[in-house]
Each structure stands twice: as structure tokens, then as C-alpha cells.
Amino acid sequence: MTTIAVPASEPQIAELHGDPGGAEALAAGLYKAATPFEAFGERASDGRLISGWKGYAYEAYRDAAGSAGPEHEAMHQSVRRVARAVTYYADTLQTLKRDRDDLRDRKQRLDADRTGLLADIEAAEDPSESAIADLQARARDLTARYRDLITDHDSWCRRVTDNEDQLRQSFASAKGLKGALSATGGATQDATDAMNRPGAPGSGSTPEEVKAWWDGLSAEERAAVTAAYPETIGSADGLPASARDDANRILLDDDLATLGDKEADGALTADEKKQLANARAARDGLQRAENYVDPTTGEKPGGTLWLYDPTAFDGDGRVAVAVGDMDTADDVAVFTPGIKSEMTDTDFYTDKMTNVYESARYNGDGSSVAAMFWLGYDAPSGPTDPATLTEGRAEDGGRRLSDALDGLRASRPDDPHLTAIGHSYGSTTTAYAASEDDFAADDVVLIGSPGAGPAENADELSVGSGHVYVGRDSRDGVAMLGDEGWVGKGPVGLGTDPSSEDFGATRFEAEDVDRSSLPNFGDAHGSYLDDDTESLYNIGKIVDGHGDDVEKAEQSYDPWYSGAVDPEWDRDPTANEPGRSDTGPDAT
Amino acid sequence: MSVTGIEYNQMRSASTAWSEQADEMEKTSKELAGLSVSGLAPSVQHVASSFMEAWSGYAHESADIASGFADAISTTADHINDADQVSKSWLDRLDGHLGPTR
Numbered sequence: 001m002t003t004i005a006v007p008a009s010e011p012q013i014a015e016l017h018g019d020p021g022g023a024e025a026l027a028a029g030l031y032k033a034a035t036p037f038e039a040f041g042e043r044a045s046d047g048r049l050i051s052g053w054k055g056y057a058y059e060a061y062r063d064a065a066g067s068a069g070p071e072h073e074a075m076h077q078s079v080r081r082v083a084r085a086v087t088y089y090a091d092t093l094q095t096l097k098r099d100r101d102d103l104r105d106r107k108q109r110l111d112a113d114r115t116g117l118l119a120d121i122e123a124a125e126d127p128s129e130s131a132i133a134d135l136q137a138r139a140r141d142l143t144a145r146y147r148d149l150i151t152d153h154d155s156w157c158r159r160v161t162d163n164e165d166q167l168r169q170s171f172a173s174a175k176g177l178k179g180a181l182s183a184t185g186g187a188t189q190d191a192t193d194a195m196n197r198p199g200a201p202g203s204g205s206t207p208e209e210v211k212a213w214w215d216g217l218s219a220e221e222r223a224a225v226t227a228a229y230p231e232t233i234g235s236a237d238g239l240p241a242s243a244r245d246d247a248n249r250i251l252l253d254d255d256l257a258t259l260g261d262k263e264a265d266g267a268l269t270a271d272e273k274k275q276l277a278n279a280r281a282a283r284d285g286l287q288r289a290e291n292y293v294d295p296t297t298g299e300k301p302g303g304t305l306w307l308y309d310p311t312a313f314d315g316d317g318r319v320a321v322a323v324g325d326m327d328t329a330d331d332v333a334v335f336t337p338g339i340k341s342e343m344t345d346t347d348f349y350t351d352k353m354t355n356v357y358e359s360a361r362y363n364g365d366g367s368s369v370a371a372m373f374w375l376g377y378d379a380p381s382g383p384t385d386p387a388t389l390t391e392g393r394a395e396d397g398g399r400r401l402s403d404a405l406d407g408l409r410a411s412r413p414d415d416p417h418l419t420a421i422g423h424s425y426g427s428t429t430t431a432y433a434a435s436e437d438d439f440a441a442d443d444v445v446l447i448g449s450p451g452a453g454p455a456e457n458a459d460e461l462s463v464g465s466g467h468v469y470v471g472r473d474s475r476d477g478v479a480m481l482g483d484e485g486w487v488g489k490g491p492v493g494l495g496t497d498p499s500s501e502d503f504g505a506t507r508f509e510a511e512d513v514d515r516s517s518l519p520n521f522g523d524a525h526g527s528y529l530d531d532d533t534e535s536l537y538n539i540g541k542i543v544d545g546h547g548d549d550v551e552k553a554e555q556s557y558d559p560w561y562s563g564a565v566d567p568e569w570d571r572d573p574t575a576n577e578p579g580r581s582d583t584g585p586d587a588t
Numbered sequence: 589m590s591v592t593g594i595e596y597n598q599m600r601s602a603s604t605a606w607s608e609q610a611d612e613m614e615k616t617s618k619e620l621a622g623l624s625v626s627g628l629a630p631s632v633q634h635v636a637s638s639f640m641e642a643w644s645g646y647a648h649e650s651a652d653i654a655s656g657f658a659d660a661i662s663t664t665a666d667h668i669n670d671a672d673q674v675s676k677s678w679l680d681r682l683d684g685h686l687g688p689t690r
Contacts, residue, residue, distance in 0.1 A: 022627015026636075029623040033643070036609075036616045040650055043609055050602045050661070052595025057664050061657070068653055075646065082639065089628070164629045171632070171639040180646060 004121055004135050007143040009111050011153045013104050016096055016160060023090035024253075030083035031257040037076035045069030074181050078174040080254065081186025081228055085170035087253045088227035091246070092163045099156055106149055113142055162220045166190070166227060187228035194221045195229060207238030207403075207410035214239050226250070234308055237407025241304050241326035248308035252286075255279040255310060271315055278310035278317040278343040285321040285346035285373070292323055292354045295585045296361050301325065303350075306372060307404075310343060313378040317343030320404075321350045323357045324370030331360060331417045332408065333371040333543040334441075335529075336401055338424025338448070341379040349373040352529040356421075359540025359583035367417075367544060376400045377429060391428060391453050391494055398432025398453070405433070405440035417545045421445040423528060424478055428453040428494045434461040434468075443542050447471040447510065447528040447535065451482035451494030458498070458505040469542050469550060471510035471535045472499035474568040475524035501555040508542075508550040509580070510535035511573030532576035536583045551580055599665040606658035610651045617647035 044065040050058070117138050124131060169188035172179075179185045184192050199205045199213030214222070226233050226247050233239060234247035259276040262268050268276065282305065289303025307320035326332060333356055337349060356371040377397025405418060420441040422430025427449035434444045435454045439462045446452065449470065458465035472479040482497030499507045511534055512527045528535040538550040554567035574581045621644040625636040 017629035017631075019627040022624065024627075026623055026625060026627055029619065033616050033620050033623075033647070036612045036647070037650070040609055040613065040654065043605065051598045053599055054594075057668075061660060061664075065657065068657075072650065075650075079643065086628075089632075160629075164631045167628070168632050168635050171635045175635070175639045175642050177642075177646070180643070 002132050004132070004139050005143070006114065006117055006121070006139050007146045009107075009114055010146060011107075011150050013100065013107055013153065014157055014160070016093075016100050018089075018093050018164075020090045020094040020097065023086055023093060027083050027086035027090060027253065028257045028261075030079055030086060031254055032261045034076050034079040034083060035258060035262065037072050037079060041069050041071075041073035041076055043069075044072060071181055074183065074185065078180050078182070078185025082170050082174050083257075084230055084250045084254055085167055085186060085227040087250045088223065088246070089163055089167040091249065092159075092223070096156065096160055096163065099159075103149065103153055103156060106152075110142065110145055110149060113138075113145075117142060159219070162223060166220065166223050169224075170227065184228075188224045190221045191224035191228035194225050195232075201236030201239070202232045205238075207407040210236050210238030210407075211410050214243065230254075234305075237403055238410045239407075240411050241306055241322065241408075244306055245304045248305040249286075251308050252279055252282055252305065256283060271311070274315040275310045275317075278315075278319070281344045281346040282308055282310070282319050282321065285319075285350035288347055288350045288354070289321055289323045292357075294361060295358065301357065301370070304370075304372075307374070307376055316378060316381075318376050319343045319346050320372055320374040320376060321346055321353070322370050322372035323350065323353045325368065326370045326372065326408070327412065328368065329370035329416060330367035331364075331369045331419070331543050331545055333360070333369070333419045333421055333539075334374050334401075334405060334408070335372065335421045335423070336374055336377070336397070336426035336430050337379065338422075338426040338429075339380045341375055341426070342381075343375060346373065346375075349375075355529050355531055355536055355583065356539060356543060358531075359536045360543040361540075362584045363537065363540050363582075364544035365546065369543065371543065374401065374404060376404055380425060391432070394425060394428040394453055394494065395432050397426075397429035398435070401429060401433040402436050402439055406438075409440040417442050419443045419445060419543045421447065421539065421543075422449070424448045424450065424525065425494070427498070431455050431461065431495070431498070434463060437462055439463065442545075443467045443469065443547055445469045445471070445539055445542055446498045446505070447539070448473070448476050448479050448525050449482060449498050450478050451496060452498040452503065453495045455498075455503075456496050457503050465504050466506075467547065468498070468505035469538070469547055470498040470503075470505045470507045471528055471538065472497075472507065472556070472566075472568075473510050473512055473515060473524045473527070473535070474566045475512075475515045475519050477519040477521040478525045480519060480564070497556065499556050501557040503555070506547070506550065507553045507555050508535070508538035509553045509568070509571075509573075510538070511568055511571060513573045513575040515573060532581055532583050534574060534581040537581045540583060594665060594668050596665055596669060599661050603658045603662040603665070606654050606661065610654035610658060613647050613651035613654055617644045617651060620644040620647055 121135055166188060170186050173188055174180050174185040194217055197213060199209040201210045230247035230250040234244050234251055256279050259272055262272060263276060286303050286305050292300065294301050301324040304322040304326050306322055307318055309318040312318040350373055353371040353373050357369050360369045377400045378393055380393055418441045420430050427446035428451055430444060430446060431452040432454060433439055441463060444461055444463050444467060455461050458468040461468050482495060496503050498505050510528060515524055527533060530536060541549045556564060556566040558564040576582050620640050623640050625633045628636055
């Protein structure tokens with residue numbers, strides 16, 4: 001008698017309690033409830049001085065208001081922290097729901113296979129040795145798959161419990177008056193303990209130390225610090241992009257709910273209006289990234305809110321949105337924009353990132369890609385902004401960009417290929433970053449550059465001249481500002497033109513078929529990342545790690561006896577030409 | 589104390605602002621009490637409900653504090669105004685003339 005051990009149908013997929021939509025509605029209610037406590041605190045603190053009232057009675061009032069102010073500000077933060085914990089709970093619940101559906105589908109498939117196996121065993125009359133061996137192999141395979149399912153189901157159950165535990169603790173920590181008034185009301189003990197450990201972000205730790213700190217946290221502790229300290233986690237260099245994204249989405253939800261309520265009440269200040277516009281722009285950009293479908297696979301590579309700080313730089317904001325998986329992509333591109341760029345441009349630039357992603361994939365070697373729009377510096381506000389004519393913002397931005405890439409590099413356990421792309425003033429910023437000895441990028445791309453800032457030639461950038469690539473449309477008025485020869489052009493540019501012979505970088509084709517006959521500061525300067533352009537094709541090649549394959553262009557030069565010469569001026573540009581300017585499948 | 593004095597309208601305005609703040613806190617108290625926790629898992633609902641109840645109470649207490657500030661400022665302004673009127677009546681009776689008109 002032969003025995004075939006058919007595994008039992010298990011596990012019973014556990015029910016998931018709670019409704020993400022209902023939890024989100026609760027979070028919105030709590031965000032709304034937090035605002036009056038903040039207003040109370042501000043009124044008590046700022047309104048203590050009542051113009052023209054002086055005397056003993058006034059002093060008594062001032063003292064009373066003086067204690068009410070900080071208490072209500074603490075209460076505002078406590079309710080807000082709990083609201084954010086509910087947001088995190090709702091987001092996690094949504095993920096758990098999807099994961100449960102996957103587990104259920106797997107179980108159904110296994111059960112179908114099991115039923116089939118039982119039927120085949122039942123039907124087997126006097127089976128041969130090989131038939132028995134086949135049935136036994138199927139049973140063993142089924143057993144292993146059921147075992148995997150049980151393991152994954154157990155893990156899922158733990159995540160469900162953790163999610164509920166964390167929220168319960170958050171409510172509990174801010175329920176009593178002592179907790180409500182404390183500086184950590186709404187934060188769980190797990191969160192405060194974790195933030196006090198060495199290496200925690202915000203304590204001067206290096207990205208590597210922050211990464212080690214994160215790696216040492218349990219899943220519960222990670223969830224706790226994300227919910228309680230999203231500002232810190234969301235901008236912590238060294239943390240995985242997914243962790244930053246979780247935290248920044250909490251902040252975004254908070255702003256959209258809180259400021260949206262105030263807007264409905266007609267109570268927004270001018271600064272808050274700007275903040276809300278920034279938040280909505282980040283939301284739109286993120287949605288664009290999430291909805292983008294990779295035409296080569298038909299799949300959505302996903303979006304990441306890597307940086308979110310809508311009140312930075314006097315309300316211009318700081319933001320970074322990525323298309324693709326920043327934690328796993330083989331090739332990662334970070335794009336820095338130039339003057340006039342503000343957070344409200346997030347959707348526009350995220351769209352450009354989908355172009356970069358698509359070009360790198362479409363003409364690529366099959367490696368995975370992520371492309372991120374990074375506005376982590378205070379870009380000058382326009383041509384008339386005095387900051388545009390100097391390199392101060394670029395220098396400061398360069399340090400910030402370098403830190404961001406250090407953080408990105410440290411966050412990855414592997415060694416992705418990193419490309420830093422800078423456009424216009426952002427190219428000067430990128431050149432400043434790349435002039436640091438330990439710049440974390442492998443390749444540097446400068447497009448529409450008014451000058452390479454501190455670098456007089458490509459060798460001065462730490463990636464080495466062989467890894468510096470430059471795109472310049474011959475009609476781009478901004479890209480003509482840099483010095484192209486020893487004579488120089490005075491103070492109009494921001495250093496050496498990186499497309500020039502003297503600079504010694506690899507210049508790639510970047511002409512536009514729609515170019516005008518005269519130099520201009522419009523289309524010629526703003527089309528480097530447009531679909532089916534020479535520039536985007538070559539950038540895609542570089543991002544994909546194949547800078548050697550770009551379509552090279554002759555460098556410009558400026559002889560002492562005449563004006564600057566651009567050999568690309570007379571070349572006929574191409575568009576959508578395979579192997580030269582075709583950057584994605586044509587729309588049908 | 590070397591200086592005393594009030595600007596009556598400023599105090600009235602401050603009192604009104606605190607009164608509005610009190611209304612806002614009372615509204616918040618009611619909204620917190622009315623927030624539904626049914627979207628949360630049953631294991632969280634109890635503590636969430638307790639939280640809402642506690643914070644509805646805190647908001648109500650804040651409304652009382654704001655109301656107290658409003659009343660105190662308003663009453664103080666009235667008191668000072670009354671005292672000023674009394675003083676005025678008394679000072680109106682002063683005679684600063686010399687000679688027969690006195």
C-alpha cells in the first residue's frame with residue numbers, strides 16, 4: 001500500500017477588521033479638531049499684549065493667558081500626532097487589505113490544486129511507479145506551498161496586530177491630561193524610546209548611522225516612529241525611500257485635511273494659502289507618478305514622495321517625487337531644476353521624470369530605473385532675482401544635493417548606478433555638488449547650463465571627465481551665457497560653458513526640430529526632457545548606464561579673433577528617429 | 589505700578605475674540621464627541637472612544653477658559669470705565685476759578 005500525504009487546506013485566512021475609508025474620515029476629523037487648540041494657543045501667547053491696557057489687572061490676565069498658551073499648543077500637537085497615527089493606521093490597513101486579498105487568492109489556487117490532486121489520487125487504479133512518484137511530487141510541492149502560505153499568513157497577522165497595537169498606544173498616550181499636555185502626547189513609548197537611541201535622525205547622525213539605526217529597529221518601532229515623528233523620518237537622509245515616503249504621505253494628508261478645512265472656513269492666511277497650493281501640487285505630482293504605466297512592461301513602477309516640506313524657503317517649499325522604486329532600481333536619476341522652480345511645479349516636473357524613466361527603459365538594457373525630481377534647494381525666483389546672477393544659491397544647493405545623494409547611496413544595501421542631472425541654474429547647482437570630493441553620483445549630466453560654477457573643466461568634477469555629459473541646444477540663450485574660451489563673456493554667466501571644448505566633457509546631441517532661427521530663452525531652453533528629442537534619448541542612455549553610447553556632438557568654442565562658434569548650429573535636428581531621438585513607443 | 593490705563597476698544601475687541609474662541613472650542617468639543625470610531629478595528633475602538641470623550645471634555649474646558657478670559661476682560665473694562673465715570677462726576681464738581689465766579 002502506498003501513502004500519499006496530501007496537506008490539509010490551511011490556514012484559514014483571518015478576517016481583517018477596520019475600514020480604511022472610515023479611518024481616514026476619523027483622521028480628517030482629528031486634524032480639524034487640532035486647529036482650534038492651535039488657534040487658542042496662539043491667541044493666548046500672542047494676544048497677551050492688549051494694546052493700551054496696563055496695570056495690575058492686566059498683569060493678572062497676562063499671567064493666566066501665559067500658562068494657557070503653551071498648554072494649548074501642546075494639546076494641538078498631541079491631537080495632531082494622534083491624527084497622524086490614524087492616517088498611518090489607515091494607510092497600513094489599506095496595504096493589509098491588499099495583502100489579504102493576495103493571500104486569499106493564493107489559498108484558493110492551492111485549494112484548487114489540492115482538490116485536483118485528491119481527484120487524481122482517487123481516480124488512480126493500480127497506478128504505475130512513475131504515476132505514484134508524480135502524485136507524491138505534487139503532494140510535496142503542495143505541502144511546501146501551503147507551508148509558505150502559512151508563514152506569510154502568520155507574518156500578515158503580526159502586522160495586523162502591530163498596526164492595531166500602535167494606534168491603541170497612540171490614543172492611550174494622549175488620553176489623560178498629563179499625556180495631552182506633554183511634549184510627546186500621542187507618541188507611543190516605542191517611538192520615544194527609538195528616537196532616543198544613538199543614530200536616530202535629527203541628532204546630527206550621518207546617513208550611514210541613520211541607516212544602521214533604522215536597520216536596528218523592529219517593525220513595530222519603525223511604524224511607531226513613522227507615525228509619531230513624520231517630519232523627522234520623512235526627510236532623514238540614509239533611510240529607505242519607502243520609509244520616507246510613508247512619513248511624507250502622513251504629512252501631506254495632514255496638510256490637505258487641516259488646511260483644506262481652514263480654506264473652507266475662509267480662515268487661511270497668505271502663508272497657509274501658499275502651503276496648501278504646495279501640498280496640492282505634491283499630491284498631483286505623486287498621483288501622476290503612481291498612475292504612470294511603463295509602456296515596456298504595462299506595469300506601474302509606482303511613485304515616491306521622497307521629500308516634503310511645503311513651508312521651506314519662505315513658502316517656495318522643498319519637495320522630491322520619484323517615478324520607479326528608489327529602493328531597488330538598478331539605475332537612479334536625480335534631476336535638479338533651475339530658476340523659477342517652485343514646489344507648485346511638482347506635477348510638471350514629475351511628468352518630465354516619467355519621460356526620463358521611459359527613455360531609459362525603452363532604449364535600455366532591461367535594468368530597472370527610477371527618476372526623481374529633486375527641489376531641495378532654494379532656486380532663484382526668476383531672471384530679475386539678484387540671486388540668479390550669483391552662485392550663492394547654487395553653492396548652497398550643491399551642498400544640499402550632495403547630502404541628498406549621500407543619503408540615497410547610504411540607504412541602499414547594494415550599489416545602484418546614480419546619475420545627477422541638472423538643468424539651467426540647477427546644472428550649476430549640480431556642478432557645485434559634483435565638485436565635492438566624495439560626490440555620490442556616478443555620472444553627471446548638465447543641460448541648458450549657464451555655467452559649471454566652480455569647475456573650469458570636467459576633470460574638476462569628482463566623477464571625472466569621462467562621466468560628465470552635456471546637452472546644449474544651439475539656440476538656447478541661457479546655455480550661451482557661460483564662457484566658451486579664454487576671452488570670457490564677463491559676469492553674464494555662471495562660469496565655464498560645459499559644452500565648450502575647453503571644458504572637456506562629452507557633449508551629446510540636443511537639438512530640437514522646433515528650434516527657431518534665433519537664440520531664445522523659451523522653447524530652446526525648456527525642451528531638453530521632451531519626448532522624442534535627441535536630448536532625452538541621450539539622457540536615457542546615460543541614466544541606463546551607457547553614457548558611451550550617446551550620440552556625440554562637437555563642442556562649442558570661442559576663438560579670440562571672433563565670436564563663439566557652435567558646430568551644432570547648422571546640423572539638421574532629428575525627432576523620434578530610432579537610435580537617435582526615439583524615446584518611447586509612439587501613441588496609437 | 590507706575591502706569592495704568594486702558595484703551596477701551598482694544599479691550600472690547602480682545603474680549604470678543606476670546607468669546608469667539610470659546611464658541612469654536614465648544615463646537616470642537618461637540619465634533620470630537622461625534623467622531624465615529626467605527627472605521628477602526630474593534631480592538632482599538634474602546635480606547636479611541638475614551639480618547640474622544642476625554643478630548644471633548646478638554647475642549648469644553650478650554651471653551652470655559654476662553655469664556656472666562658472674555659468675561660474678565662470685558663468686566664474689567666466696564667469696571668475701569670465705571671470708575672472713570674464716577675471720578676469724572678466728582679472731578680466735574682471741582683472749581684478752578686478765582687474771585688467772585690468761584
